[in-house]
Amino acid sequence: MEDNEKMNFRYTMIGAAAGIFIFYLGLILSLFYFVGGKGFWEAFLNPYTLFSIQLSLTAATLATFFAVIIGLPSAYALSRFDFKGKNIIDTFLEIPMIVSPIALGASFLVFFNTPLGELIQNKGILFVFEVPGIILAQFATIAGLTTRLMKASLDEISPRYEAVARSLGSSPWQAFYRVTLPLSFRGLLASVILAWAKAFGEFGATVTLAGAMPGKTETMPIAIFTALASANIEKAIVLILILMGFGLLTLYGVRLTGKRYRYD
Amino acid sequence: MIKIEGLTIHLGSFCLSDLSIEIEEKGFHFLLGPTGGGKTLILESMMGLHKPQKGKIWINDREVQSLPPEKREISYVPQDLALFPHLKVKENILYGIRAKKLNPHTFEEYIQALVRVMKIEPLLERYPAHLSGGEKKRVALLRGLAPKPKLLLLDEPLTGLDPSIKSEIQQLLKTLHTSFHPTILCVTHDFEDAYLLGDKITVFINGKIEQSGTKDDIFLRPGSRRVAEFLGLKNLYRVRVLRPEDSHQRWILGLNGFQFSAPMGGHLSQSEIGEEADLYVRPEEVMILREGKPVKDSLKRNVFGGEIIDISDRGRYHLIHVQATEGNVLFEISIPNYAFRNLGLWVGKRVRIALRDESLWVMK
DSSP, rough: OOHHHHHOOOOHHHHHHHHHHHHHHHHHHHTSTTTTTTTTTHHHHOHHHHHHHHHHHHHHHHHHHHHHHHHHHHHHHHHOOOOHHHHHHHHHHHHHHSSOOHHHHHHHHTTTTSSHHHHHHHHHHHOTTTTHHHHHHHHHHHHHHOOOOOOOHHTTOOHHHHHHHHHHOOOHHHIIIIIHHHHHHHHHHHHHHHHHHHHOOOOHHHHHHHHOTTTOOOOHHHHHHHHHHOOOOOHHHHHHHHHHHHHHHHHHHHHHHHHHHHOO | EEEEEEEEEETTTEEEEEEEEEEEETTTEEEETTTTHHHHHHHHHHHHOOOOOOEEEEEEEOOOOOGGGGGGGGEEEEETTTOOOSSSSHHHHHHHHHTTTOOHHHHHHHHHHHHHTTTOOGGGGGGGGGSSSSHHHHHHHHHHHHTSEEEEHHHHHHHTHHHHHHHHHHHHHHHHHHHHOOOOOEEEHHHHHHHHSSEEEEEEEETEEEEEEHHHHHHHHHSHHHHHHHTTTTOOOEEEEEETTTTEEEEEETTEEEEEEEESSSGGGGTTTOOOOEEEEEGGGGOOTTTTTTOOOOGGGEEEEEEHHHHHHHHEEEEEEEEEESSEEEEEEEEEEEHHHHHOOOOTTEEEEEGGGEEEEEEE
16 A cells, blocks of 8 residues: 555656656657748758857857856855855846846846947947847846856855865965866856856847847847748747757756766 | 964854964874864864964964965864865875975875875775775875875864774874874864873863863863863862861861861962862772771871762773762762772772872862
């Protein structure tokens, strides 16, 4: 009786997990209903499609790069040091998660109409309806999340490793580079990949700040939207499949790297 | 000589003020005190993790309290050891030499000797995850000693080990110290470890240094009742100084109508009539007198009658509890097994006990 109940419990739980899998798989498979149809290959080889793939890859990579450059030291500070305003910073990291992406993009549009924003636009880099705008919008979306995720990976590494490294003669930089970084590498890499995937699929903030100009600022998620809006189903499906392909590959990559980083 | 002078640290709920400790070069110094008293904080301040509000730390002639940890030449072995899990044992051991950019050739012989003494050869190519608890401890000690630090800090190195491993590590620490003479400051709450290994002991209770000295100073001549209680000493009595005896060679001390005669000296030389003091009667210096045998003159002053109320066999010795007839004073007496057999003792038997002068220790 007890065994029976245990098995029921197990099947219920695993059943739920399988259900989620089937739900998503069905969604993906349904896309193939149109694959190979008239206009499919044409859409695939369309220069605008190829452009948006390339643009998406470049922009997401750059946005992630900047997010890591600022996020890793911030994550370290939040994880290891006590300082005034720490809680406020921590709260602000969640802004992109609670504000809708379009609101975030709109805030940028407003900012670039202030005197400071105009100065940046005129004397520095053009962001509004330009490629740098894509990178900025994606950066804004993922910087907080990246910092949070990296902080969580650093939190897992006891500060005592660094303490010992310091006592053995390492400077704080060396202790970070030789001990904390390799120990948290797995978690940091996973954070970076997740951030990249989120930037890669970002739509709302990007379209609001950079617009949807084919061949100029049209990333894949935006291209999907415009394709649908103009009833170009084949193109939309091609883009969705590619987007999913990249996304799944990178996320699966997180799990693979995780396995290789065990110290035995 | 390593000196801590007037060290004051406030951190979180801890407030340690005005601590001074002197550690002799090549000494094995213990910082002994109850768990959770801030001992680790002292170690961490010495290695440079916390900036003290006040005070100085000297390593020989060098003042180090404002230096970062990497410039202090103090190795730290935390309680959790913190072996670097991504480095092999060998790389863990060489970490300090590499980080300090020391010439590995000049250290080769020394490291090899350490590896031999600690029996680490077969472990060199392993990762820490594949070591047993005792092996990890050995590797961590070796890693700390490898760059020849001026001071090695050990945080509870013998806590939480299986008894067999514990004695192995105790022996190893002893061997390490006698063969390589590192200067060690070791924190522990276990007074047996301190007794076994330490040549100097500083007793640290409630954020204050209670006493510092050799192990005989601490265990035979505890400086205060707090120290004596922490060490688990029995036969502690609150007595009053009543009057001088033998033309001021001795004092008579009173307790519930019970009177001890204690030789002048120690704390008693500064005492005055009417003052209160704490008396410690060392259980191993109390005699149970054989019936009918004459009492030596030197013992006559402190002979009391009483009844045995408990006997417990402790393996290597016997503990006898005697309730004195006068004043309801309870004595714990430890006697060697042969003496126990010869005396023929049983619970309920009436006996006479004599306190040797050596058994009496008066604290302020």
